[in-house]
Amino acid sequence: MAMKVALLGCGVVGAEVVRLLQEQADELAARIGTPVEVGGIAVRRLGRARGTGLDPELFTTDAMALVTRPDIDLVVEVIGGIEPARSLILAAIKNGKSVVTANKALLAEDGAAIHDAAREAGVDVYYEAAVAGAIPLLRPLRDSLAGDRVKRVMGIVNGTTNFILDRMHTQGAGFTESLEEAQALGYAEADPTADVEGFDSAAKAAILARLAFHTRQVTAADVHREGITGVTAGDIASAEAMGCVVKPLAICQLSEDGSSVGVRVHPAMLPREHPLATVGGAYNAVFVEAESAGRLMFYGAGAGGAPTASAVLGDLVAVARNRLAGTSVAEGGHDTGLPVHPMGDTxxxxxxxxxxxxxxxxxxxxxxxxxxxxxxxxxxxxxxxxxxxxxxxxxxxxxxxxxxxxxxxxxxxxxxxxxxxxxxxxxxxxxx
Amino acid sequence: MAMKVALLGCGVVGAEVVRLLQEQADELAARIGTPVEVGGIAVRRLGRARGTGLDPELFTTDAMALVTRPDIDLVVEVIGGIEPARSLILAAIKNGKSVVTANKALLAEDGAAIHDAAREAGVDVYYEAAVAGAIPLLRPLRDSLAGDRVKRVMGIVNGTTNFILDRMHTQGAGFTESLEEAQALGYAEADPTADVEGFDSAAKAAILARLAFHTRQVTAADVHREGITGVTAGDIASAEAMGCVVKPLAICQLSEDGSSVGVRVHPAMLPREHPLATVGGAYNAVFVEAESAGRLMFYGAGAGGAPTASAVLGDLVAVARNRLAGTSVAEGGHDTGLPVHPMGDTxxxxxxxxxxxxxxxxxxxxxxxxxxxxxxxxxxxxxxxxxxxxxxxxxxxxxxxxxxxxxxxxxxxxxxxxxxxxxxxxxxxxxx
The missing domain is CATH 3.30.70.260 (ACT domain)
Structure with a gap:
């Protein structure tokens, strides 16, 4: 019996997910152990149906009816934003569907409630695509390092700001000029606030801190956030004179006595020898320091339709396998309760x-x-x-x-x- | 009820696993959902018991009796080599125990048989520590990229040879001199054959190829293998003149028509801009190219007691959680059957x-x-x-x-x- 997937949203990522589900249908079926079938696609306007090669009957504007339909097994949410994504995901969970989402904003704000609902319903909520796109990062943090103690996570998790600062270094350009170039190349949105003011990175930092330190106490609002709009050509020159580069960082750090965590997003100078210093263009990379594992780094494309879809499909395979096996991975059941300390104490x-x-x-x-x-x-x-x-x-x-x-x-x-x-x-x- | 672990081998890695199991007992219990307890430790000579702080009664020289003991849930194998590790692991599996192992040689030679046995018995065999030590690599390849198509995996998976070639570049030293330095620093063994002749990397390459291309057809014997003993100061100088560095690589690559795979281990020149070119000292890194995810890199410590123990414990937590949930992850059930093509066709x-x-x-x-x-x-x-x-x-x-x-x-x-x-x-x- 096929696994039926409901897709919420059919923009750049959603369309790529649909394409890959069709193109790799045989491989996915072999890897999961049963075929995966698109059961329905919720869109805002029905015009979206054109050009996907899919039965137009699959498209609907009634997302709530779709996620509660009895024949749906899995829900893939790529709408983004808090509402209606939250209500739809919670309804899906309550109706026994497992969920794959790329929604960093929602998970940063309401992750604990969503994980609670999933645990109660015995379903999975996977979200590898929410942080650093295609880079396998959340699964290594959650699973591979489950027997270790993470001390610090420091990453470049926003490609737009990395691109802008990289240009300021390599072209000697100012912030405004570099932002305009990023916009022209499609790396930055017309309204770049979420990126350049650090909101995007702050949501990701909150998710990383929760996973790394096994605490439910971190939301995006707890993250100390400074954007890159204030970075000047003078700062860049100062950094270079010191053998450093300016990078947009998200840093989650255990306090020295281990009793609290600091979570912050701001530009900072990094010595050129640091592995993160060489991460150029719109690439992402995350550096993890753990007690036994030592220093690890994960590097790759942080955004884009295909890389994000790769992460979504990896989760979809895992969630589908779990469902076939009649199991689910409960997250957030173990809470160290570590609080966030103010930036002043960092x-x-x-x-x-x-x-x-x-x-x-x-x-x-x-x-x-x-x-x-x-x-x-x-x-x-x-x-x-x-x-x-x-x-x-x-x-x-x-x-x-x-x-x-x-x-x-x-x-x-x-x-x-x-x-x-x-x-x-x-x-x-x-x-x- | 506690999960009981049998440990096979108590050398550098085994002792570290025991230490961490004791030191992090509370955290591990919270993450798994039940305490983990060392049920027994098989060693070659009982003198090993000294200094671990463990009840000497836990130590035994009868490994077979230990792995078949009814109260044992999980077996951690860190003896290495083919026998007696293979017989012990197969006996453990047949007796319903899940297995965590760091044994690259065994998995490269007999992985398919071991996965078959595990699937039949409904138990797990996890082995993250077998390739690139603490770097979460096998789980990302197996799970995170399950919805993608891997094209190439290229890595530095042997720290000893990376250290030696790095020294030849940075110190202008010859091979023999650099090997002696590596031996003096404990990076190379007295008999360095397994490292410098590429046997260690070949075993890891076989494991990586199997996971990346979902094929059971690759064993260490199928890997084209060239050591680094023939690398001369002249090669290093030639590489530098071209803006390259010489690195010890393991490369698993899908043929252009996708019908076969090439798996090889040899030193090669890499342009300085390549992310792997900057991986110095005894560090490991693996570069993965996938159709949708694009380029990914994983970097970290490839060996050593603590990093390897971190990977073993991560697997142990996963295996213990699966066992609590009454599930197991069957690997190798989906076989693309992709054959290995000869080096001449690469x-x-x-x-x-x-x-x-x-x-x-x-x-x-x-x-x-x-x-x-x-x-x-x-x-x-x-x-x-x-x-x-x-x-x-x-x-x-x-x-x-x-x-x-x-x-x-x-x-x-x-x-x-x-x-x-x-x-x-x-x-x-x-x-x-």
Whole structure:
């Protein structure tokens, strides 16, 4: 008996899923042990039916009727956004269907409730495509590292911002110009807010933190989020002078005593030797540090119709196999309850470029401000002279609140004309 | 009720598994849903019991009695080698135990039989640790890419040879000197044959090919295998002159018409821009090209007690969860039956350095030999003059047999004094 799939949404990813289900029907049937059949496709407007080669009868605008239809086994949701996706997924679960979704926003906001509903109904909710597209990342974190202790997850999980910052480095272009290029090439949307302001990465960071630290306590709202719109050509030049590149990072980190987690999204300087520093263009990569496994990295295409569809189909095969075997994978049953600590408590390291008056005593005043805030200076150099004098400092690791207070205090010094660049610096070694 | 684990072998990996099972007992119990308990440890000599902090009563030299004991649920095999590991694993399976193993040699030789036995008994056989240590690789290939079509898997799966070739590049050292350094640092064994002659990589390549192409037809004996003992300082210099590095590769590749697979292990030149080119020291990395997912890379520690134990424990958690849920993952049920084609049919590209007589007509003779064998020359340059004259050529892609015939014919030319270096060149783009 065939597995019947209901597809919610038939945009770029949905159309690719349909195409692959048809084209690879025999292979998928062999791998699952039974054929997979598209039972229905919910779309907003019926015009979508054209060109898929599918029976137009399969298309419907009544998504709720589709996900509750008794003959449907699996629901693939690629609509995105919170509603109506949430209501449809919860209805599908309640009606005993397993779900494959690429919906990062929904999982970041309501993952715990969805996993609870799935556990109660004895069905699967798989979502590999929600983070870093085709890169197998959630399954390794959830399963392969189930016998290890993850310390830190640091990744480039947004291709648009990686592309923009990469262009700023390689072409010497400004932010606006690079964004426009990304838009022209289809890497950025007409309204780029979700990408450039870090909302997209924040949702993914919340999902990664929950999986890595086995805690249900993280939602997108708990993620400290800074976009890349403030990154200047000066920041890029400063990074290069230090042998670094600026990368859009999502970082999930266990506190040193293991009692809480920090989850943050912001651009940061990375040394060129760091494996993430070489990830160019719109590629994604995630670096995982675990107690026994050591350093792992996962690299690949983070978005696009075909890569995302590959992840959706991998989940679909797993979910279908589980269903055939009469089993399901309950997620989130084990909750460490680890809370999220505020950004101020996260230990970071700052790079600062200060436009200063070129006269004796300036460094002494600046150093005093660092000392007052209990922040040590790792290194400092002066660049230029007279009106062009700039002090470039890198701090040692300190609570972000202390670094933030240091910067605020420096801005108020009359010997500091302006703070030209402030950016966090991440090292290969967490304990550096 | 606790899951009882029998451990076969208590060397570096086994001791680490025991340590982690004790240290992380609470977390593992929470993740599995029931505690895990060491039920017995089979060792060759009982002296091993010392220093583990475990009840000496747990240790036994009678491994067969241990794996067939009715109270044992799971067997972890970290002895390695074909026998007695094979008999013990098959006995465990026949007695209804699920198995976690790190035994690449056994799986490469007898994987199909072991999976058959497991399927028949309704138990699991997991072996993530067998290839590339802690790097989650087999689970992504088997599960995450189950809805995709893998075209090529190319990896550095042996840390010892990667370390040796890395040293030859960075220190300008010869092979023997670099091997001695690897031995002094514990990266290479006293008898380095399994590593430097490619036997270790060949076993891993066979396992990767089976998973990637869903075929049962590949064993270690089908893998074309060349070691790194013949790599000279001259090869390294030639590679560097071309902007390449020499890497120890395992390559599993679908033929262009998709009707067969090539599986080979040999050193090859890789352009510096290739993601695998930057994998240094004893690290492992595997590059996967799939139709929809595109290019993926997995990177991490390929060996060592803790990383291998991390992979073993990840499998142990999965196997224990399956057992609690009353299910098992049958592998190898779907067999595409894709055969292995001979190395001669594999399409490759050669780099050649020829010591030649520096006189008119030499290049014409050399080019003629290429043409006679239907191999095109991609580029050629002359280096040095007079007695030091060298022709450096890179071919276009051609069947390996044609390239091999070309080299044999060149060796016989009287204008070619010697073939100073022959090495395959791999490109980022398979179709280059």
């Amino acid at each position: 230990v970071t390291r700052y790079h600062l470029a200060l436009d200063v008056a070129d006269r004796p005593g300036v460094l002494a005043r600046v150093a005093e401000v660092f000392a007052e805030n209990h922040v040590s200076i790792k290194n400092v150099r002066q660049e230029g002279h007279g009106d062009d004098a700039q002090l470039v400092l890198v701090s040692h690791r300190a609570p972000d609140s202390a670094l933030d207070a240091t910067v605020r205090r420096l801005r108020a010094l009359d010997t500091v004309r302006s703070v030209a660049s402030v950016m966090r610096v991440e090292a290969l070694n967490n304990a550096d | 399409v490759t590209r050669y780099h050649l350095a020829l010591d030649v007589a520096d006189r008119p007509g030499v290049l014409a003779r050399v080019a003629e030999v290429f043409a006679e064998n239907h191999v095109s020359i991609k580029n050629v340059r002359q280096e040095g003059h007079g007695d030091d004259a060298q022709l450096v050529l890179v071919s276009h892609r051609a069947p390996d047999s044609a390239l091999d015939a070309t080299v044999r014919r060149l060796r016989a030319l009287d204008t070619v004094r010697s073939v100073a270096s022959v090495m395959r060149v791999e490109a980022l783009n398979n179709a280059d």
